[in-house]
Amino acid sequence: MLRYLTLRIAQSIVTVLLVTMIIFVIIRLIGDPTHLMLPPEATEADRELLRQQMGLSDPVAVQYWRYLLQLLHGDMGMSYRFSLPALDVVLGRIGPTLLLTCTSLAIGILVGVPLGVASAVRPDGWIDFVAKAIALFGQAAPPFFFGLIFVLVFAVQLRWLPTSGYGGPQYLIMPAIALGWYSAAGLMRLTRSNMMEVLTSEYVRMARIKGVPERVVVYKHALKNAALPVLTFASLQFGILMGGAVSIESVFAWPGMGKLILDSIANLDYAVVQAAVTVSALMFTAINLAVDLLYAYIDPRIRYA
């Protein structure tokens, strides 16, 4: 277990290093970073000053090393738009994004997994048919399109919910469902196919031979085994949801990181873009690591390996 833990953490650190390297390359080596780091109206003297400050004449490796050290101290540069440290700007917006993505993921799991189980238990039944339709449509359109349709129907026509904004739960319903549908579709498909495979396994048969009630066979013996790959998939969904959140936040004027990234790209506030992308990658890697450790906790074959 300890060996697995160390190995997995080392792996995550390498991944994070590579991610920072790629972000560094994108931000620093495409064009003159002073164009990106300074407002468009800055003078040439400002730029020269910044170049010297940033040590842009040093070798790339030295620059990267310096950038890493700054990163370790939580220094991700200044946002010119807000005149605040970029990291603070990003952390201020992380709450709404986490609320949105976690709610969406919860919807995805709470809808996808039970429906996947139900349709695997009775393939070709009506639940299977409905679940299949939900999955097919969920994977057929980007979340923002569902968001717009929801606005059209539930806000514009029926006037049940506010069109956009951030506040009470009534503001969360439409964006979370629009975003969660896609995850629900994938989780449903995966749960279904895993369950169908596991339900024909010998150990499920043995559980039935023992006379364990069918509900225990399905929800204890089969589901726990089928859930392992679903767990990994769900953690990958988190990254997809963070991406989807950009367009959903734009549709619903949700004050999260996605909208911040978009606005910062439009305003060339690249310190913020860099901080936001780094933070999302860090969060995503951390979640994957956590899920892998959880996986090891559930599966004794990994735990004792």
Next chain:
Amino acid sequence: MSDLLRVENLTTWLATESGIITAVDDVSFSVRPGRALALVGESGSGKSMTCSSIMRLLPASGHIAGGRVLFEGEDLLAKSPAEMEAIRGRKIGMIVQDPMTSLNPLFDVEDQVGEVFRYHLGDRSRRARRPKVLDVLSRVQIPAAEKRLGSYPHEFSGGMRQRVAIALNIACAPKLLIADEPTTALDVTVQQQILALLRDLQRETGMAIILVTHDLHTVQRFCDEVAIMYAGRIVEQGPVAEIFARPAHPYTEGLLRALPQLGGQEDRLPLIPGQPPSLASLPAGCRFAPRCRRATDLCRTEYPDWMATAGETRRSACWYADEVLG
């Protein structure tokens, strides 16, 4: 003595790529309390499907099309799913071929054995179940059982896993244990230990056993009665000693003739020239006729009726049973 289990005209269909086949075709046999019946036959002859039909645990593609399975006088095929759950694991146990896959990898041994007590005897607390779990593990001769309660299947050897599987099947002292090739997947030395364990347990508890096997030596040492299956049907059945001494069906005869040449363990049946027919395209008459040196036109056109031979205890599905008997 009355029968513990009486299977009457059991017929099971199986949907396959080449259409619906009759995997178990009009099979009838009975088992008395405390006795051991061997089901012998080649792969695909319907032995395992017969066992699964008795347990009502067919794959989704299988379907019991007719017959009765009388257990203690009641037809299992008429039971509700909930009633079957109460019978399985309590009154009828079953061990399957591959102990490497038949235990759930995610639960420890105490949990998997304890489930039987929980759902059949209502022992809800893990602590209350523990002494019973320990007792049954020691009965299947798992050494230092108290240390292995928290172990997971992957930490056991194949033989030990099969002992665990036996443990959870005898935990409620069933009247009948179905052992579907319980040793095929194991090492030769372990095979003998498992068979010896089964025999000890049978003596101890007086349960009846149906042993599905390829190995005629095992049948000879272990079983009282034998039913020989060929292409979905039973072709001959009766007491082991009598049938081994004087077979009344050419197929049995062929099996036994090949027997003395074999030393020790075999996981396949002795070779008889030719192949068993595909269940999707059966010959019109006797299914063994294409491989039978005694076959006549009668055999090739009409399936033989049961012939009671050598008294009332034996039956053979051969037109010429008396001639085979000699």
Next chain:
Amino acid sequence: MRDAPSPDRPVLQRTGAKDRTLAASASERSSRWLASLQIWVAIILLAIVFGSALLAAFVTPYDPNEIGLDKALQAPSVQHWFGTDQLGRDVLSRVIWGGQVSLFLAACAVALAGAFGTLLGLVAGYFGGAVDRAVMWIADVQFSLPAVILALVLVGAVGPSFTNIVVVLSLANWARFARVIRSEALSLKSRDFVLLAKLGGASPLRIIAYHILPNVLGTFIVLATLDVGLIIILEATLSFLGLGVQPPDPSWGTMIADGRGYLERAWWISVFPGLALMATVLSGNLLGDALRDRLNPSQRRRW
């Protein structure tokens, strides 16, 4: 002496049983029928979408960029099946031209991502060791950067030209190809025909090109078919956010964005391009699933 029971045919005593089997096989048959119906609907829809996109110049009733403020925001009618947008442009014509843009972009991006990912996957799987670890780590990195965010930042940095969009879409999508193809190559390289070729002195390049590549083509086609939908969605997202296809060129994503401000008065501006996108992606996914079932029978019965 004869003994019951009658050996001729099994006696079907339990009548309900037989009916249930027949019912089961009927549902099996109807589900198979449904599956083949799905595939045909998918093929026909794709044929319509691809056909009209290819022949856009001939089948569109109006110039997609022809502005006529006097006929702005007209509801769907006989003249304008899908209505007109805020500038009086015909939505149907724009949906068809937008389809051409979106499909062409997606086709280029899938080809590029597929070629790049497959190449890396083949190399990683065949050579193993450090090469393998390096490739898989880079793939991990791609997976740990959400595709939309990666694409947004890249396009923001390099600008939304056609080539840039294609490259960015492929950079955000190659890793899936690399992973799957790698594991196939890994299992293929220990197969007899590859070992034989190795013994015969074939170079690694030759073995990969002649012995492994042909065997992963089926997988590649399945992955590519399923990827088209993902890339169309990603491209629409970029365009919707203003960092993809630039106005006045129509694309499904920009058109959906155009209609956002008019949802109350003119829903058709956003809804029709969205439906066209949905029909295309849905058909692509159905077809991809069907292909996977056909090529990998072991994975059958997954939707």
